Each structure stands twice: as structure tokens, then as C-alpha cells.
Amino acid sequence: MKFTSTRGQAEPVGFVDACLSGLAPDGGLYVPESWPSIERATANESYVSVACRVIAAFAGDELPKKTIEGICERAYSSFSHKSVAPLVQWGANRFIMELHHGPTLAFKDVAMQLIAQLFDEVLSARGQRMSVTCATSGDTGGAAAAAFAGASQVDLFILHPYERVSPVQRLFMTTTGADNVHNIAIDDDFDVCQAFVKSLFADRDFVNETYLSGVNSINWARIAAQAVYYATTQAALGDDRSLRFIVPSGNMGDALAGYVAARCGLLAGFEAVCAVNENDTLRVLFEEGRMLRRPALATPSPAMDISVPSNFERLVYEVSGRDPELVRGLYESFAQSGSVDLPNRISGPLGCSGLSAAAVSDSETLEEMNRVHDETGWLICPHTAVGTSVARREPVGGDIADVVLATAHPAKFPETVKEAVGRSCPLPDRVAGLADRAEQFERLPSEVSDVRKYILENRRN
Numbered sequence: 524m525k526f527t528s529t530r531g532q533a534e535p536v537g538f539v540d541a542c543l544s545g546l547a548p549d550g551g552l553y554v555p556e557s558w559p560s561i562e563r564a565t566a567n568e569s570y571v572s573v574a575c576r577v578i579a580a581f582a583g584d585e586l587p588k589k590t591i592e593g594i595c596e597r598a599y600s601s602f603s604h605k606s607v608a609p610l611v612q613w614g615a616n617r618f619i620m621e622l623h624h625g626p627t628l629a630f631k632d633v634a635m636q637l638i639a640q641l642f643d644e645v646l647s648a649r650g651q652r653m654s655v656t657c658a659t660s661g662d663t664g665g666a667a668a669a670a671f672a673g674a675s676q677v678d679l680f681i682l683h684p685y686e687r688v689s690p691v692q693r694l695f696m697t698t699t700g701a702d703n704v705h706n707i708a709i710d711d712d713f714d715v716c717q718a719f720v721k722s723l724f725a726d727r728d729f730v731n732e733t734y735l736s737g738v739n740s741i742n743w744a745r746i747a748a749q750a751v752y753y754a755t756t757q758a759a760l761g762d763d764r765s766l767r768f769i770v771p772s773g774n775m776g777d778a779l780a781g782y783v784a785a786r787c788g789l790l791a792g793f794e795a796v797c798a799v800n801e802n803d804t805l806r807v808l809f810e811e812g813r814m815l816r817r818p819a820l821a822t823p824s825p826a827m828d829i830s831v832p833s834n835f836e837r838l839v840y841e842v843s844g845r846d847p848e849l850v851r852g853l854y855e856s857f858a859q860s861g862s863v864d865l866p867n868r869i870s871g872p873l874g875c876s877g878l879s880a881a882a883v884s885d886s887e888t889l890e891e892m893n894r895v896h897d898e899t900g901w902l903i904c905p906h907t908a909v910g911t912s913v914a915r916r917e918p919v920g921g922d923i924a925d926v927v928l929a930t931a932h933p934a935k936f937p938e939t940v941k942e943a944v945g946r947s948c949p950l951p952d953r954v955a956g957l958a959d960r961a962e963q964f965e966r967l968p969s970e971v972s973d974v975r976k977y978i979l980e981n982r983r984n
């Protein structure tokens with residue numbers, strides 16, 4: 524299977540090269556040239572088995588079946604729940620998909636554990652080493668640090684916005700003690716960190732010199748791996764059952780993964796609401812058809828403090844009928860002016876994509892954490908609360924089941940839990956020693972040239 528760039532000016536590449544590249548050389552995001560048809564999961568099929576089938580469908584004949592099996596088995600052996608993404612019932616026709624059973628207690632582990640195994644397998648075979656970047660608003664960085672710590676073929680460079688992630692989120696990315704993991708705190712917000720990563724990719728000499736890759740959800744492997752838990756959820760709740768997924772969203776990779784699962788035939792239908800905080804770019808995009816660049820606000824759900832959701836580009840590409848000129852024009856205008864109205868050709872089909880968005884205020888988020896606790900005794904993380912709040916506000920009728928994705932464990936946000944619920948939330952035993960470990964990170968000003976220099980000086984040759 525070949526992968527093509529949403530901006531149409533890069534050579535199509537195979538699955539492995541698409542994943543190793545992260546971003547396409549023309550600045551676009553890779554998508555498969557056509558959607559593979561993947562057989563639905565069954566209720567008694569293991570998570571690893573479904574993951575193998577999904578990855579194999581995208582990898583085609585590039586990776587032997589045995590290799591994919593090894594990658595998936597190793598990836599999910601570190602999860603504390605054998606189902607990887609178990610469901611708990613929250614009410615009549617309401618479920619929570621728990622995605623926080625991985626090593627850093629966030630949904631990012633699900634794909635990142637797999638990607639690190641994939642990179643290790645492929646780069647060892649090629650005798651190649653890469654510099655891998657990621658920008659994080661809190662959870663991607665920790666997941667990448669845990670997944671790549673000690674990897675012989677990878678030097679990891681994580682960019683996080685200084686003092687705009689929770690202390691526990693920061694500890695996950697700054698305490699691995701591994702000499703191949705580098706954490707950089709940028710004096711700015713997540714959008715700037717992400718823009719820095721993208722501008723490093725735009726410098727092709729730098730990419731070639733450092734063998735640069737990226738493991739944000741710009742990377743197709745992230746989307747493919749995240750599509751798996753949509754498939755297992757459909758199987759668990761009934762092959763023909765109509766589901767509405769509520770997806771706490773920032774960069775929109777997770778919601779896009781649901782869309783991809785549906786396009787590949789893994790779901791009975793498709794409806795997903797991107798639940799966003801006061802950084803409501805996605806709501807404005809879906810409801811008002813406008814792409815706006817605004818400074819990201821700091822909210823109680825920091826991982827979603829994002830105003831430029833990267834994966835919207837993949838959706839624009841699809842709903843435009845795969846028109847790379849249109850995508851390129853749109854994103855060039857956006858880069859220049861910071862504000863673009865979506866043409867009717869996009870806003871019309873966008874409404875039929877199965878995706879939509881709804882925003883939740885900071886006070887509603889805290890109230891919702893408290894309400895869920897009162898009703899069930901459960902503590903939920905503020906991102907998950909954005910999701911449950913949307914589900915509650917816009918109930919679905921009939922036999923349709925709501926599935927809210929619980930993106931992180933509440934223990935990653937003890938201060939917010941305390942404020943909302945008045946209770947402390949200790950870390951689970953398996954990560955209890957986190958706060959005792961020494962932290963290591965470098966604080967840099969908001970200058971991409973400093974990041975560039977740091978990577979050149981700290982990568983292994």
C-alpha cells in the first residue's frame with residue numbers, strides 16, 4: 524500500500540517510510556492512497572490480534588506477519604489491563620472506554636508503545652539511527668519518553684510548553700533517566716512547540732542531516748494504532764450496534780482514528796463528537812466553517828490546550844474528494860493570515876463526515892468531575908470530564924450507545940481533582956515512585972534556532 528501527502532507534492536511512499544518520516548516532505552500529512560477493507564473484530568478476539576490485522580492492512584507486504592505480531596505483542600505487554608482499552612458502563616446506553624492502562628496513564632501509550640517497537644525493528648534491520656521529535660501539551664511527551672527510553676536507534680527530543688503541563692505529566696517525560704531522551708521546556712505554548720517541529724521538517728537539509736522523524740499524530744502509525752480500540756469497542760458492544768463516540772480532542776488524531784476505523788469497515792456506522800475545552804477551534808471549524816489561529820488558553824485540561832489541530836488537514840483532504848491543491852491553498856492562506864473561511868466544497872461534506880465538535884467551559888469541566896464523582900464515586904480526569912459533559916448535554920436517543928473516551932488517569936491531575944472534588948488522587952502503585960525520581964529538562968527561549976542547535980548538539984552520531 525502506498526501513502527500520499529495531503530498536499531500532493533511529495534512522492535508516494537510505503538507504510539514503513541510514511542511512519543519513519545512523520546511529516547511528508549511537502550509539509551502535508553500522509554494518508555493511504557485508498558482505504559483497505561478490514562474485517563470487523565469479534566467479541567472474543569484479543570486486542571493484539573485486532574492490532575495485528577489493522578497494522579497488516581496498512582503495511583501490506585512490507586512487514587512479515589511474524590514481525591507485526593512481535594511488535595504488537597511487545598507493545599501491549601506493558602499494559603495493566605489485558606483488554607488494553609476496557610469499557611465500563613456509566614449509565615443506560617453510556618460507556619467509558621478506559622485508555623489509561625499503559626505505562627504513563629494516557630491514551631497516547633496505546634500507539635506510542637507500538638511505534639517504538641516498530642521503529643526499533645525497522646531501524647535495527649536497516650542499521651539506521653534517527654532523531655525523533657514530538658511536541659506535547661502534556662501526554663504525548665510522557666508516552667514517547669517511556670516508549671523510547673533506552674532505544675538504541677533513536678534520540679528523542681520532546682518539546683513541552685514551560686509550566687503549561689501538569690506536574691505529573693512533566694514528571695513522566697523528565698524522569699526516565701535515559702540518555703537518549705531529551706526534554707526541552709519552551710517558553711511558549713503548545714502551538715508554538717508544534718510549529719517548531721513542523722518548521723524543522725521544512726528544512727530538508729536538517730531533516731537529512733539528523734534523520735528527523737516525528738511521533739505526534741501527524742505520524743500515520745499513530746492513527747492506525749488508535750483505530751484499533753474503536754474496532755474492539757464495536758465488537759464488545761455488538762457488531763451492529765450504533766455507537767456515538769465522544770472524543771476529548773486537541774490535535775484531533777484520536778477522532779480521526781475513529782473516522783479511519785469507519786472508512787476501513789471496522790464500525791457499524793460512524794458518529795463522533797470532538798469534545799473540546801475553551802480552546803474551541805474545532806467547534807468553530809465544524810459550526811462556523813472558519814479556521815482561526817488564536818493564542819491557546821490555559822485550562823484545567825492542559826493536554827487539549829491547542830488551537831491548531833493538525834489532523835483536521837487529513838479530514839479536509841478526504842472531504843474535498845482528495846484534492847491536494849485545495850488543501851495546499853487553504854493551509855498556505857492560513858499560514859499567511861491566520862484566518863481562513865472554509866469553501867462550501869469543504870463545509871458541506873464536513874457536515875456529512877460523521878464528525879462534529881462541542882465545547883465545554885472550565886467551570887463546566889470542574890462541575891462535571893464533581894458530578895460524576897457524586898453519582899458514581901469515580902474520579903475522572905478533566906479531559907474525560909469534557910467528554911462526559913458533552914455526552915450529558917446532548918443525549919442520544921433510542922438504542923444508540925454513547926462511548927466516551929477516557930483519555931487519561933485522574934492521578935495525572937491531582938491538583939485539579941482536589942479543586943473539583945475535594946479529594947486527593949494518588950498515583951497507581953505501578954508508577955508510585957514517579958515523584959522520587961530526578962528530573963532532567965532544558966529550558967529554552969521561544970526560538971526555533973535554539974531547538975535546532977540543541978538537537979544537533981545532543982543527538983548521537
Ligand SMILES: N[C@@H](CCOP(=O)(O)O)C(=O)O
Nearest residue numbers: 659660661662663740774826
Ligand atoms: N494532546 C497532546 C498534544 C499532541 O497531540 P498528538 O496527539 O498529535 O501527539 C499531548 O498531550 O501532548
